Amino acid sequence: MTGKAHSFVRTFPAGPARELRVDQHYLLCASAGALRLEAEGQAWVLPPARAALIEAGRPIRVSIPRPVTTASVLFDAGFVPRPPAPLTVFDLSPLARALLAECGAWGEDEQPLTAYAETLFTALAAVTWRLAERPSPVMVPVGRSPELRRALRLTEERLGEDVRFTDLAARVGLAPRSLARRFSAETGMTWRAILRRMRLLRAIEELAAGDTPVTTIAFEVGYTSLSAFNAAFQELTGRTPTDYRASFRP
Structure with missing residues (x-):
């Protein structure tokens, strides 16, 4: 134009x-x-x-x-x-x-x-x-070093599983303590906090993708309790998953 x-x-x-x-x-x-x-x-x-x-x-x-x-x-x-x-x-x-x-x-x-x-x-x-003067906190860091970026990628690939930090450290070739320091230095967050954030972001994608029940989404992203999922989702976004999905529709 x-x-x-x-x-x-x-x-x-x-x-x-x-x-x-x-x-x-x-x-x-x-x-x-x-x-x-x-x-x-x-x-x-x-x-x-x-x-x-x-x-x-x-x-x-x-x-x-x-x-x-x-x-x-x-x-x-x-x-x-x-x-x-x-x-x-x-x-x-x-x-x-x-x-x-x-x-x-x-x-x-x-x-x-x-x-x-x-x-x-x-x-x-x-x-x-x-x-835009009131940015959303719903984000995750991506890391700088190859080891941390790989750790984040492996974490994202296993969101629905029982992900263990020691296994993740072994996969990227670092001691657990060294990997934990990388997370703190490069992201300002712990691995556990990032795992939780990734699960909620994946849930947002699933909520936007269709009409899959909220309970199904909670279990698919790694939560074993619907109440825990709802509480974590509301803490991050300020809304329940159902209300958040409703906001997608005009």
Whole structure:
């Protein structure tokens, strides 16, 4: 599009991570399914109720664990203010989601925005820039060293199992105490805390993927008690799993 802003609505199949860097401010989100975003040593899951605001020129890595429909917007840097941070992930309000849906009618073509469309995109930027001032805590670190990144990958592959830290340390070739120090130094979190966070992020992906019962999801991600799963999920997100899933729907 010539100037200002445009919406990007498209369905993608599952695919591995790939690096993106765009020359416009990028409001990245999904309308169905979930995206995975990695940048600046952290990783997030983006279900329909959440968005990422990425400053122009900022590199990110995006992967698609299951088919997803995006509902994103690109803003020209001269049309809107600079985002409040280079990259922020936050929960969308009902107003933001309504504006995002309405902006979906203006895709990437050669026609200039109408006055009505320009007003919509301006309002969407105002609302989401404000929301970006309150980032979501629902993320996990990705680590710097090869050993820690491998430990995190192995942990993610075994979320539904009885994962043992000593076994994990042996797989990456480190003593348990050395691996524990790596977790503390590179992520600021313990392995147990990251395991818990990974399980909840996987649960968010499953909640966004369809209508699988919450109890089934809890057991699939490694919880043996529904009450423990519900309590951990609400502590992290501020909502029950059922309420969180309901927020995905307009």
